[in-house]
Amino acid sequence: MDFFQEQAVTSSDKAFFRLRKEIVEGVIPSGTKLSETELSTKYQVSRAVVREAINRLEACNIVERKANIGARVVSLSPEGLIELYQVRESLEGMAARLAAQHMTATEITELNALLNSQSDEVKNAELYYQEAGDLDFHYRIILGSKNSHLISMLVNGLYHLVRMYRVQLGMAGPRVTSAFDEHRHIVQAISNRDPELAEMLMRRHITYSKNNIEAKLQNSL
Amino acid sequence: MDFFQEQAVTSSDKAFFRLRKEIVEGVIPSGTKLSETELSTKYQVSRAVVREAINRLEACNIVERKANIGARVVSLSPEGLIELYQVRESLEGMAARLAAQHMTATEITELNALLNSQSDEVKNAELYYQEAGDLDFHYRIILGSKNSHLISMLVNGLYHLVRMYRVQLGMAGPRVTSAFDEHRHIVQAISNRDPELAEMLMRRHITYSKNNIEAKLQNSL
């Protein structure tokens, strides 16, 4: 599931990853107050490492912190989702544009191979893998941009929030196949070294995706 | 100079602001290793608050940190500058688009007033204020987007890096007046509630700006 190996070296890393995982997957519900002392006993580490983990979560926009009061998990809302996807549209559009310029031929070949392997899964409607496959696709294009700021913002920041929305709304829907076709077209544009088109297609793709998840959100929230 | 009042409530805030200021303005040169103990004695605070300040600087991409080794100030490079401006183009383009949709009439009026007041300064070539004025202009449009992610990424993150490049390369140049005209056109588009045009003009504006600073960088680095 995690394509990019984040390896925890310090104890604080471990706490950060664990906490993030539990929040994204809804084990710790959105809106929850994060008590440093409580978490430190739960995780069997000192308050200092929990504190550092929470600070890093704040930098990811996964928790909100107020001085002398504490941190709480962000709450999910239609407005928040829209804002998130507006930024995604902007950044991933640029990523696609840059990918069309900077991806190597072999990277593009591998991207095509990925789509081919996913093609079967789409027919068989293996939704779980499709969801992971979607992440994998976007992830490769982001990396293909070769822009470290872009990569960091999307991979370390926004994508965990995106996943949080998806997981907690129980994604996987009728958009699977159409999204797959959109992926195809984007790769085609990258293949043709057409930055403008790649950006435009990616932006549309994300807009559609936003509309889809937004519709679900209306029902479940 | 700081239009958005960031008020330091904790000791860690103060250390963070001070450290950021010294780095951006080049008092602490880029590439410098940041020793926690050294800074804690220099600032007369505990290592814990320095450590937290450094963590926050890392989240801003102003310092790079490695586990068990330490943090050092990022080094400026042509590649880094290009990457930074690519992200700026993307995010501020979107900000202009959203501003065209979401800015209130009074906000737009005030923005026009700002430009009018700057018009005189441009004629008198008061470069210092022009530089600050440029920041003010961009800042208002970013706020006008009403997108909290966008605002946070740009204001808390990228802009300090942008300033770092500008300060350390000694900006203020022949682009002042032409940049001013571009600002006019952008506001016009926002005024007309034309998101597409606003975005396009902002993106071009930033691209020009990038080319300008890039030229300077070739000489001085």
Next chain:
DNA sequence: ACCTCTAATATTGTCTACAACTTTTCATCA
């Protein structure tokens, strides 16, 4: 002189204690 291994030093990571602030509790008074 150069490389290697080891010990000493220095730096970062973690833990615990204390200080400052916030929230809650509860007694007092209108």
Next chain:
DNA sequence: TGATGAAAAGTTGTAGACAATATTAGAGGT
């Protein structure tokens, strides 16, 4: 009964000590 305010309890912020890791210095061997 409800409001007010002070004390108590709980939480976060800061400090300093200890542990673990990285860097440096130096002795020994080739």
